[in-house]
Amino acid sequence: MVVQSPEQLTQAIKEEAHRLGFELVGISSVSDPPHEQSFADWLQEGYGGEMAYMTRTEQARRHPSTWLPWARSVVSVAMNYYTPFPRETHQAGAPKGWISRYAWGEDYHTVFESRLDALLGWIRNTVGEEVQGKAYVDAGPVLEKGFAGLAGIGWIGKNTLLISPKHGSYFFLGELFLSLELPADQPIRNRCGSCDLCLKACPTDAFVGPYRLDARRCISYLTIELKGSIPAQIRPLIGSHIFGCDICQEVCPYNVNIEASKEPAFQPREGLHAPELIPLLALNDEQFRSWFKGSPLKRSKRRGVLRNVAVALGNLGSAESIPALARLLSDPEPLVRGHAAWALGRTGTTEARAALDEALARETDPDVKVEIAQALTGGAPSH
Ligand code: SF4
Ligand code: SF4
Structure with a gap:
């Protein structure tokens, strides 16, 4: 394609992005994202929980041109990760x-980063090496959904996720900031209408209202972002989720009859769709790192994943998990010991109580002691 005008260049950039595997591509200017004020209010209310990086980067997220003064346009890209396995x-x-x-x-970060770098390389080859560019994939202070919304990729739904009318919401986002002035796409209209399926379906009541999520109650936050103990009152609502939650996407009508991803990197790893839980409890640090190399689960580390697995087993009330959970009462990680105790308390069997009694006698960590004592009496720790 001969690139003569900004319109032709925009079209050529989109074609190249599609060729690189990005199903959705849109362009916007580097203005403040439309929901920057509601983002600030959300932080102010404390709905971001312990995500301190959000607070640290609040101003940069709200006003991108203050830290990328050379940037004129943003190419937002999205790639579908949906694979058609039903939730049992x-x-x-x-x-x-x-x-x-x-x-x-x-992990999509690596996939996106190399392809956005390739896109920038193509733009420099086409336009000139002087083009400045910077790719962001989840890691920078960028309100990604805001830019993708401005670029017409989708609208931000009541479940706070970006939704494409044709492709639903199961996609990853990335951005390439450019020093080029490019014609911007138009945002599309919000199509949620009177639907409130996502708000009603949330098992933890994490939505304060439409478009407003209290992350502190969201299973995705609790099982991925939260580093410490999961509040005991909310553990029973987590069900069998051990890393994230898709319920407010599963019920969304725009996620019905969507196409499956053809991207090889996003096809399920063996055993990660509906994984058996008890074998996960036996992983030591080295085995965990080797098993989850290159997987998003690596981010939660062994202690975070085992914490979540213990909660899921407690919720499932699985008697066959008692020996494995009892072994975890001697785990080096207090976080794991405490959640294993909670799970054993939920099963309430004689075997579980005996393991808890023994553990209480030798436990030295004050928080774990409280967890064990509460597990034995059936109460919830007060954190
Ligand atoms: S991800 Fe799950 S817990 Fe979080 S808001 Fe959606 S339905 Fe609720
Ligand atoms: S479930 Fe309904 S209200 Fe929720 S995001 Fe989807 S369309 Fe919007």
Whole structure:
């Protein structure tokens, strides 16, 4: 294609992005994202929980041109990660957990970063080496959904996710900031209408209202972002989720009959769709790192994943998990010991109580002692 005008260049950039595997591409200017004020209010209310990086980067997120003064346009890209495996609602056989769909395949950051770099390389080849550019994939202070919304990729739905009318919401986002002035796409209209399926379906009541999520109650936050103990009152609502949650996407009508991803990197790894839980409890640090190399689960580290697995097993009330949970009462990580104690308390069997009694006698960590004592008396720790 001969690139003569900004319109032709925009079209050529989109074609190249599609060729690189990005199904959705849109362009916007580097203005303040439309929901920057509501983002600030959200932080102010404390709905971001312990995500301190959000607060640290608040101003940069709200006003991108203050830290990227050379940038004139943003190319927003999206790639579908949906693969057609239904969520099992009835457990049969060994207890299984649920991992959010986005985490079944390879970590998307690497996939996106190399392709956005390739896109920037193509732009420089086409326009000139003087073009400045910077790719962001989840890591920078960028309100990604805001830019993708401005670029017409989708609208931000009541579940706070970006939704494309044709492709639903199971996609990853990335951005390439450019020093080029490019004609911007138009945002599309919000199509949620009177629907409130996502708000009603949330098992933890994490939506304060439409478009407003209290992350502190969201299973995705609790099982991925939160580093410490999961509040005991909310553990029973987490069900068998061990890494993220898709419920407010599953119920969305725009996620019905969507195409499956053809991207090899996003196809499920063996055993990550509905994984058996008990074998996960036996992983030591080295085995964990080797098993989850290149997987998004690596981010939660062994202690975070085992914490979540213990909660899921407690919720499933699985008697066959008692020996494995009892072994975890001697785990080096207090976080793991405490959640294993909670799970054993939920099963309430004689075997579980005996393991808890023994553990209480030798435990030295004050928080874990409280967890064990509460597990034995059936109460919830007050944190
Ligand atoms: S991800 Fe799950 S817990 Fe979080 S808001 Fe959606 S339905 Fe609720
Ligand atoms: S479930 Fe309904 S209200 Fe929620 S995001 Fe989808 S369309 Fe919007």
